[in-house]
Amino acid sequence: MFHGIKSRRAASTLITTALCSLALMPAVHAAEKAYLQTTSSGFLVKWTAQDLSAAGAASPAATIFSARAKAKAEKPKKKDKTTVDRSFKLLSVVGPLLSYQDESSLDWPGMVHPGVGDVRLYHAIDLRKPTKRALLTDYFQADDVYKAMITCAPVKKFLKAAHSQPKNLAQLMAALQNGDVDMKNAAGDDAKLLFNSDMLSQFCINKVSDKAADVSISLYDQANNEIYPMRMTIATKDANFSAWLIAAAARKEGILADKMTALAPDAETDFHFDP
Secondary structure: OEEEEOOOHHHHHHHHHHHHOOOOOOOOOHHHOEEEEEEEOOEEEEEEOOOEEEEEOOEEEEEEEEHHHHHHHOOOOHHHOOEEEEEEEEEEEEOOEEEEEEEEEEEOOOOOOOOOOOEEEEEEEEOOOOOOEOOHHHOOOHHHHHHHHOOOHHHHHHHHHHOOOOOOHHHHHHHHOOOEEEEEOOOOOEEEEEOOOOHHHOEEEEEEEOOEEEEEEEEEEOOOOEEEEEEEEEEOOOHHHHHHHHHHHOOOOOEOHHHHHHHOOOOOEEEEEOO
16 A cells, blocks of 8 residues: 655644745645745756656646656565655755655564665756666766765775775776775764765765865765765866756756755655555
8 A cells, every 4th residue: 555644744834834935936735735846957846745756847747757656666566565664855956957865664574674675875867868867977077076086084984994096987986886984974973884886876966166066975874774975076067067056056946955955854755655
């Protein structure tokens, strides 16, 4: 059975009241519990308690991405007897680039180790080709991504321990693949961070500085069963992407992750699947 979990009524009211005052958010019926609605590069992105979706701005009824549809399509088969809780958060919208957080928790009869099979990651898609993963290197030059990643504390610590000195992004990704490193998280707790081969598609755009973007790649913290955002600053050299960044920073089109978090820190779209 498929259920949409309702957010806390008080929190939803505060979020809806704050967001509806923004120029970015047109009037939306209160029953939809809207968190954000924005157009960007000809696409309409809408985030409510019921769904995170995107469509062409000229044809909003023709959905090209839906968290609800994705969660329902990927739910386990009944014979697996697995209960799933899944949560989505909108992170950033820059031009056609949409980034969101996807967390899922699994439970089944006789489960010995809670958290086994859980997934907590960011995902990025380009709405012009939504069935494919968007990569950092689609928007930033590979050498600039390499220069930014090589300065991140988890990467530096891992490479030092591995006595590895990669010279470019391809070598860096090969060195990090399926590796892990012990760090402290933002709360000061011990964390075990996992690197994976899909890291370059698991990112969001936090904010913009002069000719650069502040980006987070999600690393899974196995010790605390949560996301560790690995932040870095990457130079922007693509004129179109730079224009999209400026528009998102000004909230003319789209939105950046730091602003999205400030506007709706507790907002999420939750789904629950019973066997």
